[in-house]
Amino acid sequence: MSGIYLHIPFCKQACSYCNFYFVTRTSEREHFVKRLIEDIKSYGDTRFSEETVETIYFGGGTPSLLVPAQLEQIMQALYEVFDIDPREITLEMNPDDVSAQFLSDLKSLGISRASMGVQSFEPELLEFMHRAHSSEEAMQCLELLSASDFKSFTVDLIYGNPGQTTEQLQRDVKNLLEFNPPHISAYSLTVEPRTRLGKQVELGRIAPPEGDMVAEHFDIINQLFSRQGIERYEVSNYSIPGKEAIHNSNYWEHENYLGLGPGAHSFWWDDKAERWENEQDLRKYLRDEDHLEKEELxxxxxxxxxxxxxxxxxxxxxxxxxxxxxxxxxxxxxxxxxxxxxxxxxxxxxxxxxxxxxxxxxxxxxxxxxxxxx
CATH class of the missing domain: 1.10.10.920 (Arc Repressor Mutant, subunit A)
Structure with a gap:
């Protein structure tokens, strides 16, 4: 096996652009962790537990809303069930959840890579995206990350926002590069249906980003990153040599992966190739009533x-x-x-x-x- 993806569906609030499955009620975290562990254990002594797991990825949602003790329980269950020989264990986090102690606790659990959702340092853009953190928290968080034992980390940045100027983008990039990130995921803002942003565009309250402006932002990012030795290796992903994301790269090369948690996707190719998605319903997941539909490819x-x-x-x-x-x-x-x-x-x-x-x-x-x- 190439990897395991765990979808942690909790968020403090809804970002305007996000179309991933999430819930803003966080009171069910403990119940969710227990159910997730049951889910993990259900794969014991199956064909899915026979292959070596090289990567684990905690995504969401906001995995950093779980406390280290909960993450430890999940990690213990994974090691009990699967043959894990980790090349990379990543956890997504938001700046407002991070402290030096939290990072130290994650490292002690064997988590080797942090994925930081900064998106921007510009206050008005953070407000437009409806992010839960401030510009100051983003800077403080990256300072903590740079000073921590995490030698491998990635930072998310979003460009091509309606009304975003080249000066704002250049400031964002300059602020980010001061922390010497080994990896950056830079995404052009996508207007997705059934999101807060999608609804505003549909109602004509916001004009979608213009193609020429997005192309100009793409060029700026490529040039500024390249000057610091951070090269593009995928449309939205950049790294210094040797720090490319292993887990995501395996998705692109059709390696096997198992997705756990509501809304998570799985792909498995042995005698036949199948893909399936867990139902996007936390309540059904907690009751073990979620429905799977497998597609043979x-x-x-x-x-x-x-x-x-x-x-x-x-x-x-x-x-x-x-x-x-x-x-x-x-x-x-x-x-x-x-x-x-x-x-x-x-x-x-x-x-x-x-x-x-x-x-x-x-x-x-x-x-x-x-x-x-x-």
């Missing part, structure tokens, strides 16, 4: 997914990998399209296909064109 579906994910990465996708693992080869129309993209300096093609910096800006369009030509 064909080799063609897997190949197209691998193309979509691989082309978003710096490595791209190799012709031999597609042929050997997915029995997939490009047809004449696809090869002609790739040649045209090479001429336009959007694609590099040798033993495989990868997008250039010019191509990565329109990655979704190129991937869609390529897949539909098959």
């Amino acid at each position: 064909s080799l063609t579906q897997l190949a197209e997914e691998r193309l979509m994910m691989g082309l978003r990465t710096r490595k791209g996708i190799g012709f031999e990998n597609l042929k050997q693992r997915y029995n997939y080869t490009f047809n004449d129309r696809q090869l002609e399209y790739i040649e045209r993209m090479v001429d336009e300096e959007k694609v590099v093609a040798d033993e495989g296909v990868k997008l250039t910096d010019k191509g990565i800006k329109i990655a979704d369009a190129i991937i869609l064109d390529l897949v539909t030509l098959h």
Whole structure:
């Protein structure tokens, strides 16, 4: 097995852009931890517990709303059930939950990587995103993280916000780079339906970000990060060499992973490939009444997914990998399209296909064109 993802669904408040499953009632945390441990133990002596687990990822929601004692109980259960040989154990956290003692406790539990949701240091942007933390808390948190024993950590940043100026973005990047982060996830703001932001855009109260502005922000981020030796290795992910996220990289390469908790996704490929999502309902999860629907994936579906994910990465996708693992080869129309993209300096093609910096800006369009030509 490649990894285990644990979805901790609690949040203090709803961020305006977030479409992940969460609840703002936090009174059920203790009940949830007990149920999660039962869930973990249900996988004992199954095919899922036979493979070695290399990565564990606590996501959400806000995993830092759990206290170290609760996290310790979860970790103990994982080690009892699964064969764990960890290369990376990550926990997402928000700045307003962090103290020096909290970070020390996490490290003592074996958590090796912190994922800090800063998003911005600009007060008005934090208010627009409806974040629970302040600019001062974000700075203090990164100071604590830099001074801690965490040698591997990542910081989230969001750009392309409506009305966000280049000066604001440059300040955000400058403030962030002062802490020498080994990894940064920088996301262009996406307007998702059924979110607070999506509703405001739908009602015409907020204009969605303009494409030209987002492209300019993307260029600024790439240039400023690169100057500090932090290079893009996926559309939204940047790191210094050797600090790439192992858990997320395994998602992109179709390694097996098990998702635990309401709303978590799983993917498992042995004699057949299956994907399933836990129901997004905490109450049903607590009563052990949540419903799973498994989807079996064909080799063609897997190949197209691998193309979509691989082309978003710096490595791209190799012709031999597609042929050997997915029995997939490009047809004449696809090869002609790739040649045209090479001429336009959007694609590099040798033993495989990868997008250039010019191509990565329109990655979704190129991937869609390529897949539909098959």
